[in-house]
Structure formats: structure tokens, C-alpha cells
Amino acid sequence: MNRTAIILAFFCVFGSQAVLAQNDQGQLLTFEQYMSWVKNEHPLAKNARLLVDQAEGNLRSARGSFDPQLYGGVNQKRFAGSEYYHISEYGLKVPTWFGIEGKVAYEYNRGTYLNPENNVPENGLLVAGIKVPVGKRLFMDQRRAQLRKAQAMTNMSQAERTLELNQLLQDAASAYWKWSQANALLNIDQNALELTQERFEGIVQSYLGGDLPAIDTTESFLSVQQQQVKVIDARQMVIEAKMELETFLWKDEVPLELEDDMQPQDLTDEVKTKEIVNDSAQSWLNNIYNLHPKLKMNRAKIQQAQIDRRLKLEKLKPQLDLSYNYLSGYDDYENAELQRAYLNNNYKFGIDFKMPIFIRDGRGEVAAANAKLDMANFEMSSEMLNVKNKLNAAINKLINLNEQLNIQTEAVINYERLLEAEEIKFDNGESSVFLINSRQMKLVSAQEKLTELQRKHKIAQTKVMELSGVLFRQF
Template identity: 40%
Template structure:
């Protein structure tokens, strides 16, 4: 059984799974437990938190202001103002409240009836802030940021799967090469024993034993190098295996990839027929597009600030009866306010608008640059996928042909019509063809992963 060991100084917690780790099982583990995968999921929560924070600007607010002055037994004044303000998306603020003021030296404008004074009304900006204000701008930008975090999540997962997948197929390649040399060693050792016995019997020249021994040694050298590559690749695989995103795991000795089941994958025609459309849906492009939209909101708010500030406030007033607001309202009982303000030169506002325009221009240029680079990289990845599959098909035939040549050379050698040198030469050709075949399986699978990555898709 395959055991993943929890890395720690003096303790280990183990759990078991299959000895053969398939690519699908491996990627599922990476998606479920790798810290980057968990960070990617956190991006959505970051976006939600940002929207929630921006929505907070529209939260209703209750308030109370109390001011009192007493001196030498005299109540100079007592001013109590309480109420509720409700901002709305349309830039209108609803408000209502209660005032109760009294005292010997109370300012006449603050005088209220003995039971206090209730009011309710609106406050609205008729100039700057009528169509958009800072609160609405920030909320819209936060909503766009939420979409940007979705794109960031996809980018992070896509890159993680690509890097983890590359590690797996390099692991597969090194193991396949190691197995190829291991099988070659067994065959070479059997041949060496056979040649040695024949030499002792005087049936072949003694020098042939040296030739056979060299072949064994060459295969052992190749095996040792492949084993080193496999061990290092296994260490890299462990980097992507975690327990619940907090504890690194390592693969126990003896764990192998599903190398006998691995084959190449032909190119998906979807990518060839919908290249342009897929590139336009790339998370990086969409994220940049949302950034431009955010800057457009900033520009709109900057334009709005070129208008004068003109704020209207109107409240209907009514007395309190038994602490319950009177239902008898009169339009003649009100307070009214009108505020107007406007800079003479608008230098700050015009400079802010100019800066917003420049930022948008830069962002659009970046967007076009991203698009061109993504298109090139995506098409290059498609070319790699297509070519690697073609090469793989060629080498599949090459492996079979070199195997046939080797078998034929062996029969000729057994019949005394060939030399050991030729058998060894055919053997090396067969080994090299096998190694190249596994190399192209790895290249083909990595090219497929790269294509998904270049298109910003979360593949296997």
C-alpha cells in the first residue's frame, strides 16, 4: 500500500491509498489540499468581504447628540438630538428624528415644544453627486473587484494544476526510463551468461564475453542515472501533496505512476475552431477588462466633481403627543436648507479627470498587449500539442520496428549469421526508441496541460 507520511520532527500521521498513483488521483489531491488551491478559494471570500464593506456605506445609521450646561443650580441649556438616517442607492438620504431642547439660556432657534419635536424628510444632492457619488462609485468598484477575484482564483488554480501536472509527467517519464533500463539489464545479464558459457565451451570467442559484459555495464549506468532522475522527481511530486493545506506529505518509497496505462492525447479540435473566442474568455484578459471598468467608474466620478455642490435638505416638523408623533402634519411646519459651493478654477477636479483619462488609456494599452501575448502563447502551446502527438505516433512505430530488428538480429546471432556487436547495437536502438517514446508521451501530456494553462482554463 502507498503511504503518505506527515512531515514532522518526531511524529508521523499516515493514511493509505493505492500503490499506483494515477494522474487523476494526484490532481484531485492537489486541488483539494494544496495551500495555493485553498488560497485560490479564499480569493472569492476576499471579494465578498470587499463588497460587504462597500455596502456598509449604505447602512442606516442612528445617532444621538446630547449637550447640557448646568451652573450654580441653573440649567443653561439641554439639547438632545436623536434620529435615523437611511442612505439610498439613488443619492437621496431619508432621515427622521426627535429633538428635545430646554434651558434658561437656550438659543431661540433651538426652542422646541415641551414634549419635543419630531421631524422626517430627505436630503438630496442636486449638483455633484446626483448621478453618482463616492459611495455608489466604491460599491460598483467593489462589485467589479469581486469578479476580478473570480478570475484570480481561476488563474491560480490553472497555474497550480499546470505546474503540478508537469511534475507528474516528468515523474512518469523518469520512472518509465528506469523500467526500460531495468528490463534491459535483465536481458543483457542473461545474454552475458549465455555468451560466457558458450565461450567456456569454445563455441564463441572469449572477446565476446567482454562485449556482453560492457553492454550490462552500460545498461547499469543508464539505470542509475534514470533512478536518480526518478528519486528527484518523486521529491518534486511530494511538494504538491498536502494534508488539508497545512501539513506537507511525502510519498513513501515504492509509489509509482500509472506508466503502463499512459498514452498520448490527440489535440482537442475545440481549441482549433474556437481559438479567438477562448482567448477572449481568458481570466487575465477579463480581469484586465474589469480593471478598465473600475477606472471608468473613477472617471465618471471625476466628471461628476466638475459640477457645483448643491445640496437640498427638507424636513417636515410635528409636535409630539403622548410620545407618539402627531398624524396632523402641515406643509407650513418644516425646516429647509440649501447649500451651494463651487471652486472658481476647478484645477483639482480637472487634474483628477485628466489623470483618470490617462490611467484608462494605459490600462487599454496593457489590455491589448496582454491579448497579443496570450494569443501567441496559446497558439504556440497548440502547436506543441499537435507536434508532440505526431511525433508520438511516429515513435510508436519506431519502437515496434526496432523491436523487430532486435528479434531478427537475435535469431541471426543464434544461427551464427550475426555478431554480438550487432545484437547490442540493435538492443541500444530499441532502448533509445523506448526512451524517446516515453519522452514524447510526457511532452504530449505537458503540452496538453500547457494549452489549458495558456487559455486560462482549469483542466485536469
């Protein structure tokens, strides 16, 4: 290169550097703010909450089976000017948890051709009764089974919501730290470009002073160009990472875009969580049965299968229902003896009995319910092992990343020392531009490797919390 070409290259590099070096600090979007926003506003998070609302609605519906019930009815016949009969009954039935049903009713019947069985006093008849299942349905019936299964389904829906939230927040955390790493890489490349530019400036001055050959300016200029290309690539990576991050940002079901000057939290910053990962990981492993949403879902399935089995077992019992109704239809008595006689002798009592001979229907349903329960238990055992192994692997990965981070941090420091030493040797005429560029390339590579490890470490921390089932509680 002649002197004119070198000077032109000098000004071209400085002009492009002025553009490439733009990097305002801008606003800061912290990791905690971002994760809280995703948890509260993302459509998938809202959809997960609807699962719980739906289950709670079904639970409320199941509880309705135990609501007191008003009833009433009239049956009347008139023909040829005569009232054959008028039969009416109004009352209140009150079901209870133990299968016992209470009843309070009022009967009023009249008519020329009224069945004698339906005769009541002139002012009507008050009835207070109770019905008790002694055999089948004593310990479990359809209403109780429906309510118990709805309660288990509510627990399952809450666990499913937690599982979906954990997975969503883990994906969101990965996108955030990818954005943070992209910004860190851009800063590394811009710093390297500034150093390369300063070196090129010094080499040009040395060449103009006759201390260095022209080929050194060419080699230094190529290094500047290579670093400029890396800065452009790094800027593109930031744009792509930012766009990926924006897929997790919503407000009122409308996607949001970040401001151009928005910046992420630095990879080296400590992330505050409600639970310390390194100290809590082993305790989470020990308590995984109670913490992990998948295992909670499996427990709910087992509960439902157990309820089904208890209900089917009732079919093996004979049906034996007892009913008693106290009747009251008189207001006045001549003496206390008549009152006592009335209280003791006015009632209706009934016994209903039914029992299939072979009970094949009941035995078949019990066998199917037993198989369903065994399948749920086997699924629980398999899922328990799977979750434990995944959490164990995540904990070991986090431990290994801690060690790698410490080693790589020291390596970056050593590469910086080597570059400084090489620059001193170059100033003393004992090194070359090639060696300095080589040292700088190794330093940049080490710094890039460090940011990669920092990103993986941050993601590994949230992964441990996700696999423990507690990530959603942190934000």
C-alpha cells in the same frame, strides 16, 4: 578470458541482476488524485483562496457605507441653579444607492435661555426628511464608487486566484509526468538488462560448447555491465523525480512523503479531464477574452479606472442639494381645517449651492483619470495579444507532438523488428554480438525518445488548459 573467469563473471552478473530487478508494483497514485490533492491542500492554493476572502471582506466593508445609521446627541448647560438649555436629537439616517438620504428624528429641547430657533412643542418634535443631490453626486459619489471598485476588486482577486492555481497545477503536472517518465525509463533499462543477461547466458553456453569465440563472451559481458550502470542511473532519476513531486504534497500545512512502493500512472494511459483538449483548443482560443484570468484581471482594472473617471467627472458639476423635512409636534386639533393647515405649513426646506469658478481641481483629476483609463486599455490590448500568441503556440506544439508520437511509436515497432531479425541471423551464424548490441541500443534509445515525447505531450495538454484559463476546473 579463460573458462574460470567467464563462469565467475556469469555468477556475478546473475547476483547483481537479482538486486537490480526488484520492482514491485505497489500502490497507484493516479494523476487525477494527485492534482486534486495539490489543488485542495497545497499552501499556495490555500493562500490564493485567502485573496478572495480578503477581497470579499473589503466588499462587505464597502457595502457598510449604505447601512442605516442611528445617531443621537445631547447639549446641555446649567449655571447658578438655572437650566440655560437642554438640546437633544435622536434619529435614524438611511442612505440609498442613488445618493438620496432619508431621515427620521425626534427633537426635545427646553431651557430658560433656549435659542428661539430651537423651540419645539412640549412633547418634542418629530421630523421626517429627505436630502437629494441634484448636481454633483447625483450619478456617482464616493460611497457608490467605493462599492463598485470593491466589486471589481473581488473579480480581480478571483481571477488572480485562478491564475495562481493554474500555474501551480501546471508545475505539479510537470513534476508528476517527470516521475512517470523516470519510472518508464527504469522499466525500459531493466527489460534491456534482462535481454542482455539472457543473451550473455546463451553466449557463455555456446562458448562452452565450442561454437563461439571467447571474445564474444567478453563483448556480451561488457554490454551487461553498461546496462547495469544505466539501471542504477535510472533508479536515481526515479528517486530525484519522486522527491521533486513530494514538494507539491501537503496536508494541514505539513509536507508529505510518498510510500516507497507508490507508483505513478503510466505515460500511455489516457488522462480523463472535464474538457477534451484536442477538440476544445480552438474554441478556447475563440473565447480567450472571457476565459483567461489575466484578461479578467485587466477587465477589472479597466472597470476601476472607469469608476474613478465617473467620480472625477462629478467634480465638474456644481453642487446643488435640496432638503425637505416634515415636522410634527401636536397631537390634538379642534377641527380638520387646522389639521390640514398644520400638515401644509410645518416643514423645513433648504437649498445648498457651491461651484468653483475655474474648476482646475476637477479638470486636473479628470485628465489624470482619463490617462489611467487609456493605460488600462492599452495594457488590455497588449495582454490580449500576448495570451493569444502563447495559446496559439501551445496548440501548435500539441498538434506537432501528436504527429511526432505517431511517428516515434512506429519507429519503436520497426526497431523491435530489426532486433528480432538480427537475433535470428545471429542464431544462424550470419550476425555478430556487436550488431545485436547495436540494434538493442538503438531500440532502447528509440524507446527513451518515445517516453520523452509522451511526457511532453501530457504536459502540453495541461499547458493548453492553463493558457486557456481552465486548468483549475479539471480537478
